[in-house]
Amino acid sequence: MKNKIVNFIIENPLKAFIFSWLFIATSLPGYFYAASDYSYKVWYADDNPNLAEFKEFESKFGSDDNILISLHSKKGIFNKETLQQVKALSEKLWQVQDIIRVDSILDYPHVQSFENDIRIEPFIDADSLEDLVPQKLESIKEIAINDPNIKNWFISQDASLTVITATMRPGFDNPPPYAKIDKEIESLLKTFESDDIKLYRGGAVTMTRYNQEGTENDTKFILPMIMLIFVGIIFYLYRSLYCVLMTFGLLLLSDVMMIGFSFLLGFKVNTLAAAAPTVLLTVAMADAVHILTSFFIGLEKFDNSKKAIKYSLQKNFYPTLLTSITTSLGFLSFGIAEIIPISWMGIGISIGVICAWVLSYFCFAPMIVFRVKDLKKISRKKKKSFDLTWLASFVMKHAKSIVMISCVLMMTGVYLGSKLEVNLEPKKQFKDNHYIIQSGKFLETKLGALGSFEIMIKAQEEDGVKDPAFLRRVDSFQNWLESIEGVYQSTSIINILKKTHRSLNGDNDEFYKIPETKSAIAEELLLYQLSVPEGKDTTNLVSIKNDSMRINGRWKIDSSVEGLEIIKTIEDKLAEMKLNGLVTGKAPLTFGLVIEIVNTLGTSFFMALFFIGIVLVLVLKSVKLGLLALIPNVFPIALGAGCFYLIGAHIDLGMVLVGSVCLGIAVDDSIHFMFEYKRKKLEGATRKENFENLFAFTLPPLFFTTLILCLGFSSFVFASYIPNLKFGLMTALVLSFALIADVTLLPAVLYLTEKDPVAPAVSLDNETVELEDESSIEVPDYVPPYRPPVDQPQPDISL
Numbered sequence: 001m002k003n004k005i006v007n008f009i010i011e012n013p014l015k016a017f018i019f020s021w022l023f024i025a026t027s028l029p030g031y032f033y034a035a036s037d038y039s040y041k042v043w044y045a046d047d048n049p050n051l052a053e054f055k056e057f058e059s060k061f062g063s064d065d066n067i068l069i070s071l072h073s074k075k076g077i078f079n080k081e082t083l084q085q086v087k088a089l090s091e092k093l094w095q096v097q098d099i100i101r102v103d104s105i106l107d108y109p110h111v112q113s114f115e116n117d118i119r120i121e122p123f124i125d126a127d128s129l130e131d132l133v134p135q136k137l138e139s140i141k142e143i144a145i146n147d148p149n150i151k152n153w154f155i156s157q158d159a160s161l162t163v164i165t166a167t168m169r170p171g172f173d174n175p176p177p178y179a180k181i182d183k184e185i186e187s188l189l190k191t192f193e194s195d196d197i198k199l200y201r202g203g204a205v206t207m208t209r210y211n212q213e214g215t216e217n218d219t220k221f222i223l224p225m226i227m228l229i230f231v232g233i234i235f236y237l238y239r240s241l242y243c244v245l246m247t248f249g250l251l252l253l254s255d256v257m258m259i260g261f262s263f264l265l266g267f268k269v270n271t272l273a274a275a276a277p278t279v280l281l282t283v284a285m286a287d288a289v290h291i292l293t294s295f296f297i298g299l300e301k302f303d304n305s306k307k308a309i310k311y312s313l314q315k316n317f318y319p320t321l322l323t324s325i326t327t328s329l330g331f332l333s334f335g336i337a338e339i340i341p342i343s344w345m346g347i348g349i350s351i352g353v354i355c356a357w358v359l360s361y362f363c364f365a366p367m368i369v370f371r372v373k374d375l376k377k378i379s380r381k382k383k384k385s386f387d388l389t390w391l392a393s394f395v396m397k398h399a400k401s402i403v404m405i406s407c408v409l410m411m412t413g414v415y416l417g418s419k420l421e422v423n424l425e426p427k428k429q430f431k432d433n434h435y436i437i438q439s440g441k442f443l444e445t446k447l448g449a450l451g452s453f454e455i456m457i458k459a460q461e462e463d464g465v466k467d468p469a470f471l472r473r474v475d476s477f478q479n480w481l482e483s484i485e486g487v488y489q490s491t492s493i494i495n496i497l498k499k500t501h502r503s504l505n506g507d508n509d510e511f512y513k514i515p516e517t518k519s520a521i522a523e524e525l526l527l528y529q530l531s532v533p534e535g536k537d538t539t540n541l542v543s544i545k546n547d548s549m550r551i552n553g554r555w556k557i558d559s560s561v562e563g564l565e566i567i568k569t570i571e572d573k574l575a576e577m578k579l580n581g582l583v584t585g586k587a588p589l590t591f592g593l594v595i596e597i598v599n600t601l602g603t604s605f606f607m608a609l610f611f612i613g614i615v616l617v618l619v620l621k622s623v624k625l626g627l628l629a630l631i632p633n634v635f636p637i638a639l640g641a642g643c644f645y646l647i648g649a650h651i652d653l654g655m656v657l658v659g660s661v662c663l664g665i666a667v668d669d670s671i672h673f674m675f676e677y678k679r680k681k682l683e684g685a686t687r688k689e690n691f692e693n694l695f696a697f698t699l700p701p702l703f704f705t706t707l708i709l710c711l712g713f714s715s716f717v718f719a720s721y722i723p724n725l726k727f728g729l730m731t732a733l734v735l736s737f738a739l740i741a742d743v744t745l746l747p748a749v750l751y752l753t754e755k756d757p758v759a760p761a762v763s764l765d766n767e768t769v770e771l772e773d774e775s776s777i778e779v780p781d782y783v784p785p786y787r788p789p790v791d792q793p794q795p796d797i798s799l
Helices: 002-011 013-025 028-033 049-061 080-094 126-131 134-146 178-190 204-238 241-264 275-302 305-336 340-370 389-397 399-418 435-447 468-481 493-503 518-531 560-576 586-591 593-620 623-646 655-682 687-718 722-743 745-753
Strands: 066-073 099-103 109-114 117-122 161-168 197-202 451-458 487-491 548-555 580-584 767-770 776-779
Touching (some): 002 305, 013 340, 049 451, 049 548, 066 080, 066 435, 080 099, 080 161, 080 178, 080 197, 109 493, 117 518, 178 197, 197 435, 204 241, 204 687, 241 340, 275 340, 275 655, 275 687, 305 340, 305 593, 305 655, 389 399, 389 687, 389 745, 399 623, 399 745, 468 487, 468 493, 468 560, 493 518, 560 580, 560 586, 580 586, 593 623, 623 655, 623 745, 655 687, 655 722, 655 745, 687 745
Antiparallel strands (some): 451 548, 487 548, 767 776
């Protein structure tokens, strides 16, 4: 198969090139299905129980998506000028696309006694602001900052900040355009700002917008930057603009195909999507480097351009194919992840890696053939080669010490890595100078807590919410809830019912309680419903059938570890009090990803390890050599895990990818190393001769390609989305450890476990390569990447 493909490419380069473009065209229909989803809902599969519970919650109580507008005034809120601004802003928000409800301090339903009846009016009459005298405003202020249903919900304790909540229409299947809405509101708020008034945005709508912008900005900046670095490296190596253009085309088209096929499979752009194109670039770059370097080796060896390209394509066919397969397997292991964006990313890059290999032979190679006569050797300045033969002697001399030290380091890494905790910190998804972080810190100083959670409690039957015994249990639970450390406030239909009951009894605080009978509860709720302004009813607190109720709470939770502990405590208490309830909402939904991360981390890594191990054994035709090749790939992951723990890191959405990704990529070096080792061994080379050859000719270029990979992943330091930043930097660190293991641990283990051959053996891997002039030469099945001879004229491959 190899010879047929290579001969077809060389003899019919135009046909091969056309085939590659037909192959590329198969991915292009995917762009008609391009879609994005940056909301929290994208992280779960449709049949996920946590998402199903949240969907049920929204079906009963309406949308939980909102945007929180916080207005801060140096003069304070309770003056005519500021309240006029609150009124005007609220009216403007009603006009924004897809906003179905706006709540503010002005229209908050204020329940009070009136003769033998109750009066429910807006807390502040927006139509009579001009008539409010300072004494009346001061009275209103006192009521607000002492009412637990208003303080820190609508007004800060110091009365300098008020919150306006704009609720979006429900949209699981057809979500509102969050980014567009937030940008519109951002522009609107600028018209209200002054020296006295500052406005801040927050909530799910704003967070979704910045997730989208962060992903898009990271892609627009990092992708061109890393491509520029890579083509710069190619130009430095080969001094040829044509080589630069070929490589650029290979990298670009590989990404085009990966993205097209991903859309065709129904994948959507999300916050992890920024990592995928850059990851593929670093992998595709290796194929180009191997083909080009072997081609220039062929130019030196044969002084014939056509022989050189045939030499390169034949000798890189299986090594590059196999490294592409192992890399693809590493990413494909994420395909089973329950976290949908991780699954999409793994499958997409896996497809992209294979596409990159096909393009490297059917598009990149023909482009070399088209200009093969122009790529001739010319003089170059002498340059000393990067020689590592001195390290071979060191490794052989200290092999036992290297293995012992490595074992200690590996066990230490495994021990420390086992202490790593899985933790998501929503507040740390962006850098400290980001708008979300800066505004969040300020608002927390004013309101105490910004995080929210929802509790849905189901009654046993229709109208069961009106059962006084049920409500008393819920009331006791709600009182207990507010006593938990970290939980600041909670509100439910019980708050409204108790206020209404008190008002019907002359505002006597003794009657701030749940009515005694079910009929009294029904009557008071009906009275409240009939009295409140339109759009301010209780449908967002009680289901239509009155068989479920909602408790909305505020908490100050900085991590999923804290959040899950509190959620478990709450749900245990619900069960203890025989209440059929659960904790839901965006924050609990996000925290629930921790369980999926743990499952993904273990399953994907061991799947990748198993399948890559099988490939190595089959490729090297030796169980012993295949398993030995895994050692330098497991070692850096263990060492990296230990380092993660020592620097105080934890496993999050970005870190969960590192192990399997590094295993898939780092094994490439081991394959090249073991291919060359086996070839020399079959030729009868002693261990000393074999290692000297490896350190002189194989490891230097592998060092350089690893450096390229590390540069590629290190580019994520410029990412604004922190999980992507962590993923890139930690991957670069682990790949660095992998290179160290390849040049020390792997040869040390081989030196101690292998023996010198008794007599020279005939190479079983050599084959005769038939060239067009009917001459033949013996060449090995694997050729290491290009390394110019020491103190010899270097080829200048400029056009």
